[in-house]
Amino acid sequence: MKKDKINSNEVASLAGVSRSTVSRVINNYSNVPPKTREKVMKAIKELNYYPNVSAQMLAGKNSRTIGLFIITSAAVDVLTNMMIASVMETASDMNYYVLTYIIRDINDENTQHNVREMFHQRRIDGGIFIALKRDEPFINELVAAGFVIGVFDQERNEKRLANHIPAKLNNDSGIKQAIAYLIGLGHTKIGIVNGDLNRLSGLQRYEGFQSAMGQHGLEVNQSWVLASDFNEDAGYEAMDSFLQGAKELPTAWIAANDSEAFGVIRALHKHGLHVPEHMSVIGFDDHLLSERFHPPLTTIRVDFKHLFTELMQLVIKQIEEPTQQLQEATCDSTLIIRASCRRLD
Numbered sequence: 001m002k003k004d005k006i007n008s009n010e011v012a013s014l015a016g017v018s019r020s021t022v023s024r025v026i027n028n029y030s031n032v033p034p035k036t037r038e039k040v041m042k043a044i045k046e047l048n049y050y051p052n053v054s055a056q057m058l059a060g061k062n063s064r065t066i067g068l069f070i071i072t073s074a075a076v077d078v079l080t081n082m083m084i085a086s087v088m089e090t091a092s093d094m095n096y097y098v099l100t101y102i103i104r105d106i107n108d109e110n111t112q113h114n115v116r117e118m119f120h121q122r123r124i125d126g127g128i129f130i131a132l133k134r135d136e137p138f139i140n141e142l143v144a145a146g147f148v149i150g151v152f153d154q155e156r157n158e159k160r161l162a163n164h165i166p167a168k169l170n171n172d173s174g175i176k177q178a179i180a181y182l183i184g185l186g187h188t189k190i191g192i193v194n195g196d197l198n199r200l201s202g203l204q205r206y207e208g209f210q211s212a213m214g215q216h217g218l219e220v221n222q223s224w225v226l227a228s229d230f231n232e233d234a235g236y237e238a239m240d241s242f243l244q245g246a247k248e249l250p251t252a253w254i255a256a257n258d259s260e261a262f263g264v265i266r267a268l269h270k271h272g273l274h275v276p277e278h279m280s281v282i283g284f285d286d287h288l289l290s291e292r293f294h295p296p297l298t299t300i301r302v303d304f305k306h307l308f309t310e311l312m313q314l315v316i317k318q319i320e321e322p323t324q325q326l327q328e329a330t331c332d333s334t335l336i337i338r339a340s341c342r343r344l345d
Contacts (some may be wrong), residue, residue, distance in 0.1 A: 083304055185342065
């Protein structure tokens with residue numbers, strides 16, 4: 001008999017028990033005698049039987065699947081691929097599956113319908129979202145409906161519910177370390193290439209830059225504050241455009257992340273400015289390629305593997321053991337000194 005024809009009746013017959021006993025074993029009820037459980041499990045293995053997942057969900061059981069939703073702007077980034085790997089590895093360790101879904105426009109009605117459908121049809125038990133803006137009404141809607149939602153790069157607020165689990169970086173500490181390091185090398189003319197200010201890390205890194213400069217008694221030159229986004233092409237375009245009309249240059253730049261820093265350095269080279277001989281550059285995140293870049297990039301390291309492991313663990317724990325306690329995943333940042341910054345004479 002083909003395995004897709006096997007049902008719990010055959011398992012019950014082979015094990016010499018009732019169908020309801022098979023159901024209790026499959027659903028891990030505690031009121032099944034060990035010897036009976038052993039007989040049923042032996043029959044399941046012999047028949048190569050797999051319970052019907054749809055039927056289990058109709059009976060109120062979890063799908064043991066987490067939805068991983070990635071906004072398009074982050075989908076092609078090497079760093080995001082590492083985040084995805086961390087989520088999938090942790091899910092596997094906890095006997096969960098991951099359903100990955102790329103969101104091209106989170107405000108698109110069809111996209112929102114598809115995502116809602118996954119939750120309401122209980123194809124997934126919870127979701128993790130990457131690369132959202134600081135506040136997304138659609139996510140707030142899912143949270144209000146009672147679904148467990150983990151969100152990277154958001155922070156808790158006074159109205160947040162326990163099923164909304166944010167994961168955030170210590171952006172302020174990272175930027176302060178970068179500024180202190182540059183000042184220690186003699187730099188006082190420091191510019192910043194911002195990330196997307198609609199995202200939490202983009203805003204916090206810029207606010208941290210302003211605060212740190214002020215704490216050291218340095219003025220922020222607004223002409224050295226460049227609008228950009230968290231990717232290499234945006235960093236290149238921002239710096240290239242700036243250099244075409246710049247009258248005065250800083251001696252150092254802080255990029256909102258390493259991908260941007262790669263683009264910044266390419267643009268500097270295009271205009272005959274070499275790093276670190278003519279200009280110092282420091283990044284943020286410690287991209288997988290930063291150590292191999294030319295020159296090797298000084299940056300602020302973030303342990304994304306730890307962060308996403310903790311986020312997945314918190315999401316699954318909230319699914320399996322709901323609590324009203326507010327929780328969040330966090331990780332610190334560390335300065336990594338390489339060769340892209342130099343001491344001024």
